[in-house]
Amino acid sequence: MHMLKLTSRTFYIPIKLLKPTLRETVGSAYLCMRAIDEIEDHETLDIDVKQQLLNETSVLLKSDFDEEAYSELLAPYRDILPEVTLRLGDWIRFCPEGIVGKVTESTSVMATGMAKWAGKEWQVKTEEDLDDYTYYVAGLVGVMLSDIWEWYDGTKTDRDLAIGYGRGLQAVNVLRNKDEDAERGVRFFPENWTRDDMFAYANENLDKADEYMKDIKTRNITLFCKIPLGLAKRTLKALKSGKEKMSRQEVEETVDEIIND
Numbered sequence: 001m002h003m004l005k006l007t008s009r010t011f012y013i014p015i016k017l018l019k020p021t022l023r024e025t026v027g028s029a030y031l032c033m034r035a036i037d038e039i040e041d042h043e044t045l046d047i048d049v050k051q052q053l054l055n056e057t058s059v060l061l062k063s064d065f066d067e068e069a070y071s072e073l074l075a076p077y078r079d080i081l082p083e084v085t086l087r088l089g090d091w092i093r094f095c096p097e098g099i100v101g102k103v104t105e106s107t108s109v110m111a112t113g114m115a116k117w118a119g120k121e122w123q124v125k126t127e128e129d130l131d132d133y134t135y136y137v138a139g140l141v142g143v144m145l146s147d148i149w150e151w152y153d154g155t156k157t158d159r160d161l162a163i164g165y166g167r168g169l170q171a172v173n174v175l176r177n178k179d180e181d182a183e184r185g186v187r188f189f190p191e192n193w194t195r196d197d198m199f200a201y202a203n204e205n206l207d208k209a210d211e212y213m214k215d216i217k218t219r220n221i222t223l224f225c226k227i228p229l230g231l232a233k234r235t236l237k238a239l240k241s242g243k244e245k246m247s248r249q250e251v252e253e254t255v256d257e258i259i260n261d
Contacts, residue, residue: 001027007034007084013255014227019220021096025148026224028095029103033110033141035088040114040137044080047118053077054115057088061108065092099151106144110136122186130190130201131167138166142212149221157215164208165229171202172232175239202236226258 004012004027015027039045039053056073060066067089074081095103113136124130142162149155174181174188175198181188189198209229216222234254238245 003031003084003087007031010228010231014224017220017227017259018224022148022152022220022224024094025096025099025103025152026145028091029099029107029144029148030141031084031091032088032095032103032107033144035085035091036107036111036114037137038082038085040118042081045077047121049077050118051115054111054118058108058111058115061104061111065089065104099148102147102151103144106140106147110140113137113140122188124188125191127190127193127201130188133188134167134170135163138170139163140166142166149216149218152221153218155216155218155221157212161208161212164205165212165225168202168205168207168209169228169232171198171205172235172239174198175202176235176245199236199240202232206232206236223259226261227255230254230258 001012001016001023004015008030011030015023015030018026036054036057039050039057042050045053053073057070060070060073065088070089074086078086092100092104113132117133117136122133124133139162142165143159146157146159146162149157175195178189178195206229209225213222213225213229216225231251231254234250235245238250
């Protein structure tokens with residue numbers, strides 16, 4: 001939980017509210033994906049190094065995770081990689097035995113997709129490109145969570161709607177970070193897309209998130225899903241009104257409203 005708090009304010013809050021078994025499972029699963037995300041987003045690693053690390057990590061995740069091989073892989077970059085990445089083996093060990101295979105499978109696919117988009121220098125040209133990118137970096141989170149819900153108490157959800165949920169959250173990030181991304185030389189807006197087009201894409205996928213949640217009857221899981229979704233919708237509203245992001249107070253108020261609903 002300490003590492004979660006250091007790496008994600010958005011997901012730390014709903015994960016903290018989960019019951020112990022789910023908290024451990026979702027927390028470790030999130031940290032597995034965060035570990036590889038930090039490689040993709042690293043500011044100083046060369047693209048070819050990112051691709052190598054991500055692809056080789058993906059292979060290691062496809063079988064019993066070899067921590068020694070992973071440590072050797074990261075050794076030349078140990079001084080510049082964050083703790084959450086270096087400790088991937090810890091997060092895998094912490095994940096319950098009955099679901100860890102699904103978590104490592106989704107993380108492996110994500111690592112392969114991230115490597116592919118690093119090779120494309122994160123240049124989205126078409127809506128199909130956007131769908132592909134958002135699937136790998138966010139839709140797979142939805143798939144993994146759906147696997148966890150089913151393992152936990154038999155809750156069955158629509159995988160396509162789960163992917164839409166992830167895409168919706170990522171589209172909000174794309175809108176919020178547009179200027180910053182431009183400065184970094186990456187582009188997630190398809191060619192000829194306006195800001196309104198991306199708003200429409202975000203709303204279409206957040207609507208799928210609403211549909212996704214209709215299959216969930218476990219209050220513990222419903223609350224978890226509502227918080228990121230509620231924050232995403234409020235962020236869209238803030239962006240449309242000309243703000244750069246929600247204030248800390250608005251975030252806290254939104255979370256309190258959802259918890260007390």
